[in-house]
Amino acid sequence: xxxxxxxxxxxxxxxxxxxxxxxxxxxxxxxxxxxxxxxxxxxxxxxxxxxxxxxxxxxxxxxxxxxxxxxxxxxxxxxxxxxxxxxxxxxxxxxxxxxxxxxxxxxxxxxxxxxxxxxxxxxxx
Amino acid sequence: xxxxxxxxxxxxxxxxxxxxxxxxxxxxxxxxxxxxxxxxxxxxxxxxxxxxxxxxxxxxxxxxxxxxxxxxxxxxxxxxxxxxxxxxxxxxxxxxxxxxxxxxxxxxxxxxxxxxxxxxxxxxxxxx
Numbered sequence: 001x002x003x004x005x006x007x008x009x010x011x012x013x014x015x016x017x018x019x020x021x022x023x024x025x026x027x028x029x030x031x032x033x034x035x036x037x038x039x040x041x042x043x044x045x046x047x048x049x050x051x052x053x054x055x056x057x058x059x060x061x062x063x064x065x066x067x068x069x070x071x072x073x074x075x076x077x078x079x080x081x082x083x084x085x086x087x088x089x090x091x092x093x094x095x096x097x098x099x100x101x102x103x104x105x106x107x108x109x110x111x112x113x114x115x116x117x118x119x120x121x122x123x124x125x
Numbered sequence: 126x127x128x129x130x131x132x133x134x135x136x137x138x139x140x141x142x143x144x145x146x147x148x149x150x151x152x153x154x155x156x157x158x159x160x161x162x163x164x165x166x167x168x169x170x171x172x173x174x175x176x177x178x179x180x181x182x183x184x185x186x187x188x189x190x191x192x193x194x195x196x197x198x199x200x201x202x203x204x205x206x207x208x209x210x211x212x213x214x215x216x217x218x219x220x221x222x223x224x225x226x227x228x229x230x231x232x233x234x235x236x237x238x239x240x241x242x243x244x245x246x247x248x249x250x251x252x253x
Contacts, residue, residue, distance in 0.1 A: 027219060030212050037209055041202075045250050049186075052179040059175075079162045086155060092133060108162070115169045118176035 022081060029078035036071040056122055065123035069116050076112035080105045150233045154211045157204040164201045202247055207240040 002009065013019040047058050059065050083104045091097040135152065142148075167189070174185035188194050214232050217223050223232055 027216065030216065034209065034213060037205065041205070041247065045247065049251070052175070052182045055175060055182065075165065079158075079165060082155075082158045083162060086159060090133060108165075111165060111169045115165075115172045118169075118172040121176040122172075 022084070026078065026081045029074045029081070032074045033071070033078060036067060036074060039067055040071055056125065059119065059122045060125075062123070065119055068119050072112055072115050072119065076108050076115075080108045083108070147229055147233055150211065150236065154208060154215075157208040157211075160204045161201070161208055164197075164204065167197065167201070199244070199248065203240060203244040206243040206247075207236065210236040210239045210243075 011019075043058070043064070047055050050058070059068070084101050087097050087100045087104070091100050171185050171189065174181040189198060214223070214236055217232070223229060
């Protein structure tokens with residue numbers, strides 16, 4: 001016998017109130033990140049010691065710039081979801097937890113915005 | 126027990142729960158994840174410097190090329206490969222594969238060794 005109400009069962013949202021959305025988006029971003037990270041590491045090996053012009057030339061390709069923006073978007077989203085879980089598991093009291101999550105997510109959101117603008121500025125220069 | 130006095134995770138490890146290879150790898154996944162978040166600061170710094178122009182980019186390359194910069198990048202490389210490999214291990218679990226104790230231990234060692242080998246390989250290729 002289930003002690004869950006029929007309505008709760010149908011909604012399927014569980015104790016977190018938002019169902020599997022957080023879990024699912026963490027998986028979606030991780031699946032996207034697997035090929036993007038491999039591409040990024042291989043690319044880094046070719047441009048890590050390059051001078052400015054070579055780096056600019058690499059980013060002037062729409063494919064490279066697009067993949068890098070995709071990587072940054074998925075990466076900061078994934079980081080935000082992951083840090084949230086870490087705080088939820090280890091930080092108490094409740095107020096400190098909420099503040100830690102909010103501050104970190106805001107910081108990651110800003111870092112993501114700055115890095116994407118930086119990429120676009122180089123790519124479109 | 127009131128909600129305020131509940132023990133916080135990971136209180137089980139140590140007094141109640143013997144550390145195992147799989148549990149060590151699990152907490153390492155979190156640690157590398159948090160470490161990579163710190164590493165994003167370096168990545169944003171590098172991209173922002175490049176956006177500011179050749180001089181700022183050259184300076185950033187010098188900073189990243191210093192002993193401390195290289196050490197940090199080396200650790201970042203290993204954390205990235207570890208989190209990547211163990212993340213793929215997690216995705217297989219999510220699909221319902223590899224839960225048997227023996228397989229979980231095997232895949233764990235595969236993660237450890239592939240992360241070390243890929244890190245060394247990267248730095249051998251990147252070496253001037």
